[in-house]
Amino acid sequence: MSRERRLPLVLALAAAVVGVLAVASPRAEAELQVGFYNATCPIAEGVVFAEMHAILHEDPTLAPSLLRMHYHDCFVQGCDGSIMLRSRRGTAERDATPNRSMRGYDAIERIKARLETLCPLTVSCADIIAMAARDAVYLSKGPWYGVETGRRDGNVTVAEYAENDLAPPDSNIVDVKTFFSVKSLTAKDIVVLFGSHSIGTSHCEAFRKRLYNFTGAMDQDPSLDARYARQLRKLCPRRGGGRGRRAKVPMDPGSGFTFDLSYYRHVLATGGLFQSDGSLLHDPATRGYVERMANASSPDEYYQDFAAAMVKMGRTDVLPDSLGEVRATCGVFVD
Template sequence: MMACASSLSMMVLVLVAAMAAAATAQLSATFYDTSCPNALSTIQSVVTAAVNNEPRMGASLLRLHFHDCFGCDASVLLADNGTFVGEQGALPNKGSLRGFDVVGNIKTQVEAVCQQIVSCADILAVAARDSVVALGGPSWTVLLGRRDSTTASKTNADNDLPSPSFDLVNLTTAFSNKGLSTADMVALSGAHTIGQAHCHDFRDRIYNETPHQLCLRDVAPGQLPTNLISQKGLLHSDQVLFNGSSTDNMVMIFASSAAAFSSAFATAMVNMGNISPKTGTAGEIRLNCSRVN
C-alpha cells in the first residue's frame, strides 16, 4: 500500500515537473522578433528615462515583477473590478508597491509601435531587467511569450508572498512552493540592496535584533551579502540568510565574488520569470495593463 502511494506521488511529481518544464519551454528570447521587433528597445527607453529621473523607480519596477511573478501573468497590475478584488490591496503590496504609472507609460509606447502584441507580464519582466541594468547591476536574457491573466487574487497574494518577519524555513517554503531553489532565494534577496522600505517592515529588527539604523540604498544590487555578514541586513528575512545556518556559505560566496553573485542573480531572475506563465491561447494580451479587455 505504501509502495503504491509513493509510486503514485512520484508519478504526480514527474507530471508536475514535466508540466512546469513545458510551460517554460514555450517562453522564448525571440518571441517578439518578427511580431514586434521594436518592443524591447521601446521598453528599455522608457525604463531608462524613468530610472534616470528617479533611481528608486528601478527598485520599484524590479519588485513589481517579483510580486507579479509568484504568478507571472500581470495579475498584480489589475485594479479591483466588479468581479474580483485585486492584488494591490494585499498586505505585502498595499501602500508599498509602486511603478504602475511607469508600466502604463511603457504600455502606451509599446501599443503605439505594435497593437495588442506585447503582454503586460512580459513588459514587467523586461522592465525589471532594464531597471537592474540602469542601476549598474547585471544583465540577462529575458524569456518572453507570457500572456496576461483575466483575473487576480488578493488571497493568493496574501498567502504566497513572503513576509519580512519570516524565518529561513518559511522563506524556503515560500520560494520552493513556486519551484525556486534556496540558491535562487538567496541570490534574489540581493535585490534588497536597492530601493526603500517602510519603518514598520524593520522596526522590530532595529529595536529587538540590532542597534543599527539601516536603510535600503540606491546602489547596484550585490551589496547585500556584505551587509548580511556584518549583521546589517535591513529586514529580518534578509538577516536570517546569514545567521549560522545552511545559507551562510552561499552568502559568503556572493560577498566574496561579485561575478558569482551577478551570475546567480541573473539565473534566479530567469527562474523567477518562469513561474507559471500563461502561454499559447491562455489569458489575453491586455490593451490596458490595469484592466482586462
Template sequence: MKMASSTMLFSLTLLFLGIIALSNAQSLSLKYYSKTCPKVESIVKKETNKIMVVAPTLAAPLLRMHFHDCFVRGCDGSMLINSTTNSQAEKDGFPNLSLRGYGSIDRVKTAVEKECPGVVSCADILALVARDATLALHGPFWPVPLGRRDGRVSLANETLANLPPPFFNITQLKASFASKNLTTKDLVVLSGSHTIGTSHCSSFSNRLYNFTGRGDSDPSLDPNYAARLRSRCPPADQTTLVEMDPGSFKTFDEDYYTLVAKRRGLFTSDSALLADSETREYVLRQARTKGSTFLEDFAESMVKMGKIGVLTGSQGEVRRRCAFVN
C-alpha cells in the same frame, strides 16, 4: 484506504499541474516577437531609461513588482489589474500597498502599443522593465524569454498566502520559494535585490522595539546598527523611509551581502540568511567581494523566476491596458 486514494489523487494533480507549468515555461522564447513586434525590447529599454534618469528610485519597486506578480498566480501581469467595486485586486493586497511605479508600466505599454497594438502582453512588459530598470542601476543583464499571456483574475486575498513577508524565518522562506519551484540558492540570490531601494520603518520596527513582545530588540541585529535605526524610526513611525543598503541604495551591487554578514540586514528575512548553512556560505562568499558571482547568479535566478506559472498560447489574453481586463 480512502485517505490513501485521496492523497494519491492530490499528488497526481500536483504532478499534472507541474507538467503544465513546465511545458508553458519551455514555450517561452527569446524570439517570440521577432515577426510581430521586433522592436519591443528596444522600445521598452528606451522608455525605461527615460524613467530611470528622472526617477532612479523606481527601479527597486519595479523589480519588486515583477517578483510579486510571479509569486501570485505566476508571471501573468495580474499584479497590474485595478480593483473593481466587486473585487479587490492584488495591487490592493496588504503586501503590495507600498508598491509604486504602475504609471511607469503604463507609459511603457503605451509606447509598445503605438508600435504593435494588441501584440505584447503586460506580463512580458513587466518582465522586461524589471530587467532594464535593474540594468540602469548597474545591475546585470539577463535574457528575458517572452510569450507570457496576461491573466484575467487578480485577488487581493491571495497575496498574503503567497508573498513571503519581511518577518519570515529561514524555514518559512525556504518553504515559500520551494512552493514556486525555486531553490535555496535562488532564495539567497534573489534576496540580494535588497541592495537597492528603501523600506518604511513599519516593516522592521518590531526588531527595534518589541521583538518578542517584551519591549526588546532583535539580538541578531548589530546593536550599533539598531541604535542608528532607532534614531531614524521612532516607535509607530509609518512614513519614514530607510535605505536598505545604506550608502549605495541606488547601485545594484554585492554590498547587501557585506551588510548581512555584519548582522546589518534590515529585515528579519535578511538576517535569516545566516541561520542556514547553504545561505550563510553564499552570503559570506559574496561579502568577500573579490570574485563575487552575485550579478551572474542574479541574472540566472531572475530568468528562472520569470517562468513561474506562466500562461502561454491560447491561455489568458493580451491586455490593451494593463490595469483593465479586456
C-alpha cells in the same frame, strides 16, 4: 566580462530608433524564449529600454520598485501581469498588504501605451514587467541578461492570493524556503534573489517591531547589530503615525542605488534589515553564499547567478498559449 559588453548592440540601436520602426506580423508560439517578439514586434525590447531610461531619469527610485514588481507578479498566480489589474471593491492583488507599498504601476502603463501605438495588442503586460525589471537592474549598474518573453496576461486578481503567497519580512529561513520551494525555487535561488535588496528602500513598518517590541516585552531583536539598530531607531521612531508612517530607510545603506555585492556584506555585518534577510545566516547553504559574496573581489559570479535565478523566477506558472490574453491597457478594472 564587463557590463557594457552585455548590452546587445541591436538593442541599443533599437532604443535609438524607437518611434521610427514598427513591424507587425502574426504571433509566434507562446513558449517563453529570448527574442519572442523578434517576428511580431522586433522593437519591443528597445522600446521598453528607452522608456525605462527616461522613466528612471525622471525618478531613479522606481528602479527597485519595478524589480520588486516582477517578483510580486510572478509569485501570485504566476508571471501573468495580474498585479496590474484593478478592483473598485479593493479586492485586487494591488490592494493586498504586501503591495500597498508597491510603486511603478504608471511606469508600466506608460511603456504599454507606447508599445500599443507601435505594435497593438502584441506585447503582454507580464512581459513588459519582466523586461522593465531586467532594465531596472542594468540601469542600476547591475548585470544585463537575456530576458525570456512570451507570457500571456491573466484576468483574475484576488488580494488574498497576494497575502498568502508573498512571505512577510519577519519570516525565518524555514518559512522562506517553503514560500520559494512551492514556486520551484531552491535555497540558492533564494540567497541570490534576495541580493535584489541591494537597491531600494523600505518603510519602517516592515521592521519596526524588531526595534521596539520584538517578543512583546518592549525589547529589540538580539540578532540585529546594536549600532545598526541605533541608526534605525533614529530614522524610525517608535510611534509611526503621521509623517512617520511614510518614513523609509535604504535597505543597503550607502549603496542603495547600485546593484552590487554590498547587500551581502551588510547582511553578514548587521544581520540585515528584515528578519528574512538575516535568516540567510541561519542555513548553512545560504550562509555560505552570503559569506562568499561578501568577500568576493568581483561581482561576476553573482551577476551570472542572478541572471539565471531571474530567468527561472520569470518562468513561474506562466499561462499556456491557449489561456490568457494580451490586453491594450494593463490596469483595467475587473469589477
